[in-house]
Amino acid sequence: MKADDSSLDPEDLRAVHAAARRALDRASAWGVFPTPTPVILEAASLKIAPKSAFDPSRITEYLIGKAENAAITLKSAIAKVFGIYDASEQLIHIDDGVHKSKQNFLKLHEVGHHELPAHRSAFRLFHDCEKTLDPEISDLFEREANNFARFVLFQGNGYAAMAADHKLELRTPMRLAGKFGASMPLAASSCARITGLVSSTSSSRSLAASAPAPAPRSGGSRHHRPI
Amino acid sequence: MAKKSDEPEVKLTLGQYLASIREDRDLSQRDVEKATGKVVSNAYLSQIENGLIKKPNPNILHALAELYAVSYEDLMERAGYIVPTRSRSAGQRHGRIATFAEHNLTDEEEAKLVEFLGYLRSRKKPGGE
Incomplete structure (x- = not known):
């Protein structure tokens, strides 16, 4: 089993689910399949950057006149990131290279940072200073955003209710992934949650922590994200 | 009573600070629970103020900052959630x-x-x- 970085205390999970419900309510998205990510974004007053931070022309334009070292550092940073939420601009930058089936979760993860006021306010603070979120809180915010995205994409218990009507077989997550606009790995991991193999609450963390971490693709520690 | 200028300033803990602000706003812990739509429960707030919970979830701090009209950044710093980049x-x-x-x-x-x-x-x- 891979490390799961989505576990939360029950109280924290309840707060995240409340924010996710509000987002679904505002977009009138309950019962609409696949879950209408663009409508949820619009209802949240969020936009996808048309020319994003991942656009090579933007990167090149920025690097004009800058030292080679700056280019290496920025490109290295961009290579590690798939999505960015710019709290000041209410803008989301998405790496178009990410497979389409995974983009809905990716976008909804960034919507989570916006819809959770504690995240939105915090990420406005660090543009012009040498301060940062404590790594423990940064981790927490990521897990909260993951749970937000999962709840919205699968419309709370909507996925569980549908999965319960299907046979417990490998094809079930495949069928339901398309229905909800999720990727296969995410649908499979959610199926595992429903059947009790893993959990969203903190009780699963010790089990996850005991699993060997996958080798990083490049430098730095790796985050596993079931998108 | 006016504080002597040579008296060292004692930094309140997060809990002490939140309790002093709440009292200044003339709110009971139950008032806070009601005003935050139960985001911050009476029992939870009591534990924060008494120092039994030293690391409340940031969403609790955000709700309190909004209600008390104080800086969320300041509460995050008092909780140790905002730190200098060099400390990472x-x-x-x-x-x-x-x-x-x-x-x-x-x-x-x-x-x-x-x-x-x-x-x-x-x-x-x-x-x-």
């Missing part, structure tokens, strides 16, 4: 930008990305593009 160790998660990242950014990478996003914002403003 290698391998710990970056925290200046909300990213969906496969790996942690180094301090240098994150600083460069912050700068790049600033550039993209400036290009959007009148006179930018």
